[in-house]
Amino acid sequence: MAKGITGEIIEGHADGRSEGKYLSVEVDFVLLHDPTFALLLPELKESGEEIWDRDKVLLTVDHFAPPSSIERANMVKEVLSFAAEKKLPHLSVYQGICHQLLVEGPWLKPGMLVLGADSHTVTGGALGCLATGMGSTDILYSLITGRAWLKPPEAVRIDLREKLPPYLMGKDVILDLLGRYGEGGFLYQAMEFYDMDEALSMDDRFAICNMAVEGGAKNGLFQPDRVTEDFLIERDGCLSHPVNRFDGERPYSRKIEVELSKIKPKVALPHSPAQVIDAEEMRGEAIDQVFIGSCTGGRLRDIELTAKLLMGRKVARGVNLLVTPASQRIYQKAIEKGYISTIIGAGGVVLNPSCGPCGGIDKGILGREEKCLSTSNRNFKGRMGDPSSKVFLSSPLTAAASALAGRIIDPREVM
Amino acid sequence: MALPEIISGRVWKLGDHVNTDLLHPPSHFTPDEKRMKEGIAEGRTRLGAGVKGDSSEEGWIIVAGENFGCGSSRETSVRGLASFGVKGVVAVYFARIFMRSLVNLGIPVFEAKEIQGCVKDGEMIRISLKEVWIEGPDSKRFPFSPLDPHLRRILEAGGLIGYLRSEKHGI
Numbered sequence: 001m002a003k004g005i006t007g008e009i010i011e012g013h014a015d016g017r018s019e020g021k022y023l024s025v026e027v028d029f030v031l032l033h034d035p036t037f038a039l040l041l042p043e044l045k046e047s048g049e050e051i052w053d054r055d056k057v058l059l060t061v062d063h064f065a066p067p068s069s070i071e072r073a074n075m076v077k078e079v080l081s082f083a084a085e086k087k088l089p090h091l092s093v094y095q096g097i098c099h100q101l102l103v104e105g106p107w108l109k110p111g112m113l114v115l116g117a118d119s120h121t122v123t124g125g126a127l128g129c130l131a132t133g134m135g136s137t138d139i140l141y142s143l144i145t146g147r148a149w150l151k152p153p154e155a156v157r158i159d160l161r162e163k164l165p166p167y168l169m170g171k172d173v174i175l176d177l178l179g180r181y182g183e184g185g186f187l188y189q190a191m192e193f194y195d196m197d198e199a200l201s202m203d204d205r206f207a208i209c210n211m212a213v214e215g216g217a218k219n220g221l222f223q224p225d226r227v228t229e230d231f232l233i234e235r236d237g238c239l240s241h242p243v244n245r246f247d248g249e250r251p252y253s254r255k256i257e258v259e260l261s262k263i264k265p266k267v268a269l270p271h272s273p274a275q276v277i278d279a280e281e282m283r284g285e286a287i288d289q290v291f292i293g294s295c296t297g298g299r300l301r302d303i304e305l306t307a308k309l310l311m312g313r314k315v316a317r318g319v320n321l322l323v324t325p326a327s328q329r330i331y332q333k334a335i336e337k338g339y340i341s342t343i344i345g346a347g348g349v350v351l352n353p354s355c356g357p358c359g360g361i362d363k364g365i366l367g368r369e370e371k372c373l374s375t376s377n378r379n380f381k382g383r384m385g386d387p388s389s390k391v392f393l394s395s396p397l398t399a400a401a402s403a404l405a406g407r408i409i410d411p412r413e414v415m
Numbered sequence: 416m417a418l419p420e421i422i423s424g425r426v427w428k429l430g431d432h433v434n435t436d437l438l439h440p441p442s443h444f445t446p447d448e449k450r451m452k453e454g455i456a457e458g459r460t461r462l463g464a465g466v467k468g469d470s471s472e473e474g475w476i477i478v479a480g481e482n483f484g485c486g487s488s489r490e491t492s493v494r495g496l497a498s499f500g501v502k503g504v505v506a507v508y509f510a511r512i513f514m515r516s517l518v519n520l521g522i523p524v525f526e527a528k529e530i531q532g533c534v535k536d537g538e539m540i541r542i543s544l545k546e547v548w549i550e551g552p553d554s555k556r557f558p559f560s561p562l563d564p565h566l567r568r569i570l571e572a573g574g575l576i577g578y579l580r581s582e583k584h585g586i
Contacts, residue, residue: 135519137575141579382461
């Protein structure tokens with residue numbers, strides 16, 4: 001079987017037990033956030049069991065951050081009182097979106113096996129881990145046992161060649177793949193990316209892995225390389241262990257070649273992240289709102305390119321531009337570098353780091369038949385508001401350019 | 416053994432790529448079981464259910480198309496289905512997190528291809544886990560892919576929490 005790096009990680013974590021096609025594996029780290037943890041909390045308490053290793057758990061409050069209703073406030077209160085009672089060492093309240101906090105912190109390293117109670121946990125695969133999302137009951141099982149049952153997936157190798165031209169971002173790369181292979185195009189599979197020219201930034205890689213789940217994949221993963229090592233050194237101050245680069249040839253069930261310079265800026269049409277066309281084909285679709293943020297598109301590079309494009313310009317009349325940095329750390333850096341000031345100067349509204357508009361949680365909810373261009377990962381019907389509203393997805397560059405134009409355009413028109 | 420030999424219920428038909436946001440709109444996220452169920456009723460309205468009304472004395476069996484349950488891992492969509500009286504789910508194929516969550520909550524899953532074109536909303540169907548068939552209203556039978564032994568064991572334990580208990584007690 002073409003097991004790829006993912007299969008090697010699973011085998012390396014197997015404890016020797018198997019049932020059907022599933023292997024019992026040891027888990028290195030678990031990510032939790034307020035709503036999905038609130039769901040499993042009553043059962044965890046009722047079981048009388050303890051978390052297997054509190055040091056290997058990050059609990060974040062990022063969805064209801066801060067809460068916008070009494071019910072949500074009560075959920076957050078429950079979660080926080082449990083964290084205090086159990087003295088959870090890694091707790092992050094209103095500091096940003098869990099998938100960004102997980103990779104900013106010192107925990108994830110190449111070769112680890114990481115689970116999260118959120119489908120976009122796949123983001124962490126950009127660091128060369130096997131990171132995947134599960135439902136609350138699966139996570140409850142792992143929290144108690146420190147294990148999980150995984151079915152080793154078929155692995156697909158995706159070779160990325162050359163550099164991204166200045167008008168493209170990681171988001172365009174993953175939208176291009178989703179457009180070509182569809183919402184079920186990588187079902188149950190591992191998408192393993194090899195950056196042949198070591199030319200993609202970590203922020204672009206996070207955006208790519210983040211949307212692996214939109215193709216049905218179990219996980220997305222970048223083969224660790226120099227870019228990974230540089231990121232880890234900057235993050236941790238040094239490399240605590242030599243990085244396993246997973247060098248060497250291995251069999252794959254499919255191989256896909258992507259020439260980065262051949263891609264054009266992409267837009268996903270309502271209501272599927274896999275219904276993708278070139279931005280230049282949009283023929284000036286008018287929009288009411290532009291949202292730049294989320295665990296896909298709210299990182300420093302996203303904010304930086306947005307600000308550089310908006311510099312000295314004004315957002316079109318009738319368009320609301322909302323910008324949400326993915327974490328407080330990113331927010332602070334964006335302030336220091338002047339990006340936030342530029343965005344505000346152009347007419348943008350900056351919201352505090354949280355999930356916010358992406359899942360229709362709070363702020364920037366869409367009204368009847370409103371149209372939004374978003375840098376998030378999902379444009380399912382009704383996800384961001386009224387069921388008659390429409391969400392288009394693009395890179396932050398395309399989103400910023402479209403905010404200036406008041407309609408969806410190819411960013412090359414204003415670069 | 417919590418798993419019955421025969422499951423029967425009324426068909427709730429769904430198309431391809433029905434995601435969890437459609438099934439249970441994220442604005443309806445709640446830990447409250449009653450309101451969770453209301454989220455499914457809202458999803459049914461948005462999806463344009465072919466059968467009026469939300470209650471079925473016989474319970475529901477969903478018959479969906481490809482990639483059923485893609486999207487979010489929020490288990491409210493699956494818990495809502497359980498409260499709604501969904502006793503089993505048939506699909507051409509499932510999205511992986513959604514399938515795990517259905518099994519974890521003790522709802523049997525069946526991968527079958529031909530049945531989608533042969534049943535209508537509201538019709539009664541029966542499923543035999545033992546003999547591996549789904550029977551439509553005209554008594555025509557369709558096969559489904561055999562369940563992986565691991566998933567079967569979880570279902571027999573009534574879900575993943577029951578499975579965990581049996582693991583702990585070495586049953």
